[in-house]
Amino acid sequence: MPSLRIISGELGGRVIKTPIKKILKPTPSRVREQLFSWIRPELADTQCLDLFAGSGSLGIEAISNGADNCIFVEQNQELNFYLKNNCDDLGITGKTEILRQSAENFVRRVKDKKFDIIFFDPPFNKNYISALVPKIIDRFSKQGTLIYIENRTSDEKYNFDALELIKETVSGESNGKLYRVSL
Template identity: 35%
Template sequence: MKRGVKKQKSTTGSIRIISGKWRGRKLPVLDAQGLRPTTDRNKETLFNWLMPYINESCCLDMFAGSGSLGFEALSRHASAVVFMELEKSAWQIIKNNLDKLQVSEQQTKVLQGNSLELCKTLDEKFDLIFIDPPFNAGLVPKSIETIEALDLAAPDCLVYIECEAQNQHFQVPENWHCIKEKATQSVSSKLFQIN
């Protein structure tokens, strides 16, 4: 069943899928305040880190925005992705792009609303969780608390956190181990494994 393609706000940009079955495909994205797709360079670094883990993984994209990280995961043979997005127009574009790519509805859920509240509705555990929220909204610590409180992590789950450089010194539980990290002047990227 089609997800339904609706009229949306004008899109002014695109994201590119770097590798996998949709390599090179460009997908439209919404130009909205706070929507900040992960750059190709950061995405390439991240998915190089994830290469041994991504195949057949169940993923949660908590602040999907353009859906860039979730689409890249699906392209590289993740088995399922749950996308969460607050902005209704961006949520609709994710749905439209999944239709364009002919992704099975069994493989994806696209949830619209406050991610921290939506997490309470989930009944699965995840192998890979992306936390890439709007900057300067204080959402990283709250996301970590939510994942822990709701027990959303499967054994050996990986959690990727991208945030503004000045707020990179957030606390994580003792069983979260940073296995990769990279920082620029403005952005911090960290990959944790939960043991």
């Protein structure tokens, strides 16, 4: 069975099981390691949102490094099953809420919920970034919220007035950018 290893924190070295079928594109471990070296000092006592959660590796890594909790949004039934089982196996179910719905539906329906850190890693070759990020900023962020956006290096370039680019990393065809919301 394929798996991903948690990079750091109290769960570091533990395994996240994933389905055999190629239905997800997990954030490369090198990118996760870089991302969490950037945000680890700010993770204590945070509320996180993992949109297009897939394996849940970003939200699980956040909890492993001190986040209070994470809401995972993933519409794929099989990935949701693995995510729930992984959270059970890791003993973090009390710090998680796993929602089986599309990111678009979550963004459209949920209001008045603010997060400290938002992970946004949509499928490549879709227009999710320009369609959803403005709504995510408006509905789920506050001054200082960190938003991590991952896309393909060759995909659309985007710029949002309320986002200040803090860090950027590239690994293969993945481009990860960390922003701070400045309202």
